[in-house]
Amino acid sequence: MGEVNCEGRTSREVNAEIKRQVHEGENPIVVRNPAARHNLCVAILQPVNVQIEGSVGYYCAGLIDGATVEVAGSAGWGLAESMMNGLVEVHGSAGNGAAAAIRGGTVVIHGDAAARLGISMKGGTVIVTGNCGYMAGFMAQKGTLIVCGDAGEAFGDSMYETLCYVGGKVRSLGTDAVIEELSPKEAGALDALLAQHLDSGERSKLPAGIDFKKVAAGRKLWNFDKREWKTWQEAL
Amino acid sequence: MCGIAGFFDKSENNHDVGQVLLSMLEGLACRGPDSTGVALFAPGADHEVVLRLKLGEEGNCSACLGALRNFLDREFRARHQLTSYGNAVRLKVTDIADVSTLAAGIEALDKRIEIVSVGECMEIVKQVGSPADLDRAYAVGQMKGTHGIGHTRLSTESKVDLSHSQPFGSHQLGDLAIVHNGHITNYHQLRRQYEQRKIRFFTENDSEVVAIYLADQINKGLALREALHAMLADLDGSFSCLVATANQFGLVKDQFALKPLLWAETGSFVALANEEFAIRSALPGAYDVREAQAREVRVWER
Numbered sequence: 001m002g003e004v005n006c007e008g009r010t011s012r013e014v015n016a017e018i019k020r021q022v023h024e025g026e027n028p029i030v031v032r033n034p035a036a037r038h039n040l041c042v043a044i045l046q047p048v049n050v051q052i053e054g055s056v057g058y059y060c061a062g063l064i065d066g067a068t069v070e071v072a073g074s075a076g077w078g079l080a081e082s083m084m085n086g087l088v089e090v091h092g093s094a095g096n097g098a099a100a101a102i103r104g105g106t107v108v109i110h111g112d113a114a115a116r117l118g119i120s121m122k123g124g125t126v127i128v129t130g131n132c133g134y135m136a137g138f139m140a141q142k143g144t145l146i147v148c149g150d151a152g153e154a155f156g157d158s159m160y161e162t163l164c165y166v167g168g169k170v171r172s173l174g175t176d177a178v179i180e181e182l183s184p185k186e187a188g189a190l191d192a193l194l195a196q197h198l199d200s201g202e203r204s205k206l207p208a209g210i211d212f213k214k215v216a217a218g219r220k221l222w223n224f225d226k227r228e229w230k231t232w233q234e235a236l
Numbered sequence: 237m238c239g240i241a242g243f244f245d246k247s248e249n250n251h252d253v254g255q256v257l258l259s260m261l262e263g264l265a266c267r268g269p270d271s272t273g274v275a276l277f278a279p280g281a282d283h284e285v286v287l288r289l290k291l292g293e294e295g296n297c298s299a300c301l302g303a304l305r306n307f308l309d310r311e312f313r314a315r316h317q318l319t320s321y322g323n324a325v326r327l328k329v330t331d332i333a334d335v336s337t338l339a340a341g342i343e344a345l346d347k348r349i350e351i352v353s354v355g356e357c358m359e360i361v362k363q364v365g366s367p368a369d370l371d372r373a374y375a376v377g378q379m380k381g382t383h384g385i386g387h388t389r390l391s392t393e394s395k396v397d398l399s400h401s402q403p404f405g406s407h408q409l410g411d412l413a414i415v416h417n418g419h420i421t422n423y424h425q426l427r428r429q430y431e432q433r434k435i436r437f438f439t440e441n442d443s444e445v446v447a448i449y450l451a452d453q454i455n456k457g458l459a460l461r462e463a464l465h466a467m468l469a470d471l472d473g474s475f476s477c478l479v480a481t482a483n484q485f486g487l488v489k490d491q492f493a494l495k496p497l498l499w500a501e502t503g504s505f506v507a508l509a510n511e512e513f514a515i516r517s518a519l520p521g522a523y524d525v526r527e528a529q530a531r532e533v534r535v536w537e538r
Contacts, residue, residue, distance in 0.1 A: 035513060035516045035517055036511070036512035036513040036515070036516045036517075036525070037513060038511075038513065054516075055512055055516060055525060057511060057512055057513050058511075074512065074524065074525050074526070076496070076498075076511065076512055076527075077496055077527075092524060092525075093524070093525075093526050093527065094527075095496060095498070095527040096493055096496065096527060112526070114493065114527035114528075114529060115492075115493035115527075115529065115530050116493070133493060133527075133529045133530060134491075134492070134493055134529065134530040152529065152530070153530070
């Protein structure tokens with residue numbers, strides 16, 4: 001097991017030390033005293049498990065490919081931004097732009113996410129056990145966005161093929177976002193996915209798969225049509 | 237960018253508010269290397285007003301200081317106490333009938349003299365430089381109080397000097413300070429409206445209008461919470477703002493959540509900053525830190 005103490009070190013030094021230990025074959029690696037430093041664990045490209053014992057600042061685990069990063073605390077802006085593959089798990093709340101532009105992998109937030117969750121995601125799975133803020137899923141292209149609590153305003157605005165599932169209320173839908181019927185098969189898949197990432201105690205406090213709302217693109221913005229000028233005027 | 241920080245002690249003790257704010261600002265200094273400032277609140281004595289004045293930007297301010305001393309000796313002979321800090325002074329005056337007359341009298345002495353803060357329990361100190369520089373100049377780390385807010389500035393649209401630094405107070409209402417991260421895009425429009433009402437602006441900094449706006453709303457009879465909600469409708473642009481008055485402490489975030497702003501609350505304190513790093517480095521312990529949502533308004537009161 002590897003160990004990195006952040007005390008007295010800059011983010012750059014911590015990241016260099018993590019990468020050095022990854023190359024030496026350490027796995028898992030425990031990162032102590034992070035004190036919400038920025039940019040921790042950015043661009044780790046090996047399937048290593050990193051446990052961060054505390055809160056992290058901005059852009060934690062951004063650009064990773066295949067690593068597992070677990071945060072025992074909250075995360076700042078841009079959590080797992082542009083991740084290619086891997087698993088990022090936060091035991092606390094996340095700031096704006098969590099899981100923005102991810103291409104693959106899974107982000108699990110055991111708490112709330114702030115504004116712009118999963119914007120422009122191009123694949124992967126995002127699970128938030130609590131609520132999410134304003135404009136989640138904006139221009140998201142592929143992948144799955146699951147919010148077990150309530151979703152904020154302008155949810156799922158201008159999306160492509162991302163599918164969203166909301167366990168609680170949606171404060172307002174974004175332009176071209178529509179609520180679609182959830183099939184029992186999809187509900188089953190949702191239950192299986194949640195069971196895979198949440199322990200039974202946490203899962204039991206959340207709605208059953210069949211009670212989630214499914215939000216998808218209404219496809220009105222996919223092709224320009226001047227007869228639908230009104231929709232285009234309202235779109236951002 | 238800009239760093240903003242706030243600390244509110246829930247206990248009745250005089251906490252080391254200066255030291256906590258200073259540590260938070262050190263954590264935020266990378267967000268704003270141009271200037272640093274704090275507004276500190278401590279219970280004041282009855283019939284006592286404290287003013288912080290700037291006597292010119294740099295260099296020789298002895299003419300202003302001389303004029304100020306003459307004025308005070310003439311008008312408030314045994315009722316004032318003046319402490320000098322380079323080009324700034326702290327002035328304590330007791331038993332005055334009207335603060336605005338005093339303020340107008342002081343500013344009429346010399347156009348280089350500017351009132352930085354006025355209040356019974358609030359003092360603002362700010363200057364160009366780092367948090368460590370501010371501490372060296374004013375011993376902020378030793379200041380006690382109940383709550384306070386601070387700022388580290390990255391200037392984007394107006395000049396770098398003491399006047400354009402934050403926090404901003406308002407001449408219309410004592411014991412009110414704000415710090416702001418963001419841009420007020422309808423600043424010129426609002427400023428024009430206030431100037432038509434003969435309300436004077438002292439800087440070209442858009443953040444100044446936030447203090448003037450909130451003072452105006454409170455003077456109209458709005459509670460702080462209502463004033464912050466009104467601000468969401470009346471001010472455009474991006475803003476994460478902290479505001480403090482004699483007994484209240486609040487935050488507001490714009491409708492697009494364009495700037496970061498985090499808050500942490502425990503049984504003994506409330507801490508606000510735009511980076512968690514700042515809160516964690518100033519206040520060790522186990523507690524949750526959360527990002528404020530778009531249009532979020534929070535007010536704490538003692």
